Amino acid sequence: MVKDAWAVGQRGGGPDGDPRRRSRRRRPGADRCGRWRRNSRCPARDSSRPSCAGSEGLGIVLRHALTSGVSRVLIGLGGTATTDGGTGLLAALGAELRDGADDPPPDDPGNLLLRVEAIAPGTFPELGEVELIALTDVDNPLLGDQGAAAVYGPQKGATPGQVTELDGRMAGWADILEATTGLALRDRAGAGAAGGLGAALLALGARVEPGAEVIAREVELSAAIQGADLVITGEGRVEHPLGATGYLFDAVMPIHPHPMSVADAMDAATTAAGLAATAGEVVRLVRAIATR
Template identity: 45%
Template sequence: MLVVVASDKFKGSVGSDEVAAAVGDGLRLGRPEVEVDWVPVADGGDGTLAAVVAAGFELVPVTAAGPTGEPVLSGYARRGDTAVVELADVCGLVRLPGGRPAPMTASSRGVGEVLAAAIADGCSRVILGIGGSASTDGGAGLIRALGAQVLDARGEEVPEGGAGLLAAESLELAAIRERLQGVDLVIACDVDNPLTGPTGAAATYGPQKGATPGDVEELDKAMAHWADLVTSSVGRDEREAAGAGAAGGVGFVGVAVLGAELRAGIGLMLELAGFDERVRGADLLVTGEGKLDEQTLRGKAVVGVAAAGVAAGVPVVAVCGVNTLEGEQLREVGVAKAYALNDLEPDVQRCIADPVPLLRMLGERIAADLR
């Protein structure tokens, strides 16, 4: 009997690999004949590099700028001429020094530096995962690292960060076009927000990055000004494109300046892991994430994994820390049943602090339900 475990991380608690190991231990305790196959899962946010390295890519280290300019050791994952870059690992929220937010000045420059390194090393296909960003800079830092110039009225470079874009008056893109010639760029993006307005980058995600209501208003003005400048430079307006507001506007420059294709992050990651072949013929697929809620239903990892399982004719169950979804909601996205840690331990903080024994117990419960 083959069970495939393809769970995302439980954010802030336990990684995808540890989820799989604990659930696998529990499955084998309950049914010793069960064979467990772990497929690493991520959706383009934090954990993406680890997932693709576990799937057979090689990690190439790169030192680049963190969100507030300090150097951090990150890198990209490579297989053949394909590179995978994770924004969160370079200049995401997890890289803020001391966890202190910098909503007005944080920059996406570092991820552009890693992209530049991958391209310089001969990678002709680059997949960029953009979840978990710390900045709302419209992607200006990223394209500056690739050779663009963002200048003020005096012809000087504007400061890093979203607030600095209010002073931008001209944009030079010749160097970036030359650098990206022959490069296929795909962006893994799991949101559909536009760049500006009430559902835009600043309004929707700015508060999560430490922005006050006043900051949000200023950043939204900066994004609108930036969109006007980019539009006049490239000849088309992409501010309303689905996903333009992702990662504080990185999605916007990806489409408008870099000519990137935006795709659902989980679908891309499953392709890279060879998921369809791995799940074919399995008796059960176990997916999961820290919390199953309404956000899950908007295309997060669990839904993507479940859809692939259903397409392969494999029954799907989920493990999680907390589940707020009704059974019918789960069944509509292909999940037959959810097993939650807080069904075993009602203290959520204990679930977060020590999830492995509880995950092992959930594995035993799943084994007992196997037919």
């Protein structure tokens, strides 16, 4: 928890457009922490999700924070269900996106990346003096083999054909953002984070900072774990050998005990059972260490 912070509730849409109530942490000094992960969970996972999941919900929450008079906003990028380049975010903040017929988006926009061809002149959001910080621990560019669609699209249910389509649309979106803001974002580190959401935040003037480091500082983690006998952390996926990460672990325990399909791994009952079993293993390990 951020020291001296309190929760502020705000209703915003999830990636599928369904309204959900969100809370952000706020503390004295007009700071606000936003977490996109909570606004990006789909209730279901299917092959059409990449075409319907959008980031409008984050835009609604960010808009609420800005109108509350904050001077500093932290947005954590990760765990999203979207690959929309932040088009929904910008639309919710007031950018007028246009399709090939120069029409505005529909009431149920879904993934606006698949429709947008331009941003109406004079409508791109201006944040004034607000300090916007995008927190991410990945440095993926927006496009290409290491881009938002190629790396993270399959995790969200995108087929190879959809990945190709999304990457092509991301290229067009990069051109639109550059024409609107003058910023070349396609190769910027972190632009591909959270399904391309990083690019939209960079276009708004955000600064990218390492998420784990900043959060550890904000919550005063070093002081919090002084004298602790046990620290438990979690990671959705470890892409590199643990020895190459620079981190030291006494034990690594998976939630799922064996390989399984993505659909099975995302099943709520399966995950609950796996979490319970892993928690039991942790308790037994701690007990064994304590009695040595």
